[in-house]
Amino acid sequence: MAKVVRKKYIVKKDLQLRLFLELVIFMFFVAALVGITVFIVLYRTLIDDLGQTGLIYVHKAISFQLIWWFLPTVFAIVIISVFLTHKIAGPIFVFQRAIKQMFEGQEVRTIRLRKHDKLNDFAADLNRLIERVNREMSSEANK
Numbered sequence: 001m002a003k004v005v006r007k008k009y010i011v012k013k014d015l016q017l018r019l020f021l022e023l024v025i026f027m028f029f030v031a032a033l034v035g036i037t038v039f040i041v042l043y044r045t046l047i048d049d050l051g052q053t054g055l056i057y058v059h060k061a062i063s064f065q066l067i068w069w070f071l072p073t074v075f076a077i078v079i080i081s082v083f084l085t086h087k088i089a090g091p092i093f094v095f096q097r098a099i100k101q102m103f104e105g106q107e108v109r110t111i112r113l114r115k116h117d118k119l120n121d122f123a124a125d126l127n128r129l130i131e132r133v134n135r136e137m138s139s140e141a142n143k
Contacts, residue, residue: 009082012089019088020081027077091119095126107134 010016046055091113101108108130111123 009086011086011093015092016082016085016089019085020078023081023084024077087116088118090114091117091123095119095122098126098130102130102133105137107137 046058050058094111094113098108098111110127110130113120113123
């Protein structure tokens with residue numbers, strides 16, 4: 001079986017955008033929750049140990065590090081999200097194309113997904129349906 005390679009990673013913009021936004025919102029929620037927890041736990045200790053002046057220094061150092069790592073992290077999240085959402089949106093795109101071909105009365109080729117795509121079980125079921133529809137179309141054409 002030939003290896004399936006897709007070069008277009010944005011195939012279902014609305015679905016991929018929605019999944020991306022849900023993933024990013026979840027990640028930022030978790031990051032904020034962790035950040036608030038760390039702040040609450042460490043704030044009193046830092047005030048007691050460092051005093052107000054020391055706390056300002058720590059705040060500046062932490063702020064610089066957060067800004068320094070924020071943009072590369074967001075860029076990495078975007079890239080990873082595109083690849084992750086494509087593993088779902090890609091198969092859905094292929095399924096919709098096959099179903100449209102069936103509705104138009106065209107013979108549909110067997111669906112082949114990439115090894116790490118999601119929805120492989122659904123593809124196997126849809127392939128059985130495609131084989132059956134193709135057989136019925138062939139038998140009708142031979143009559």
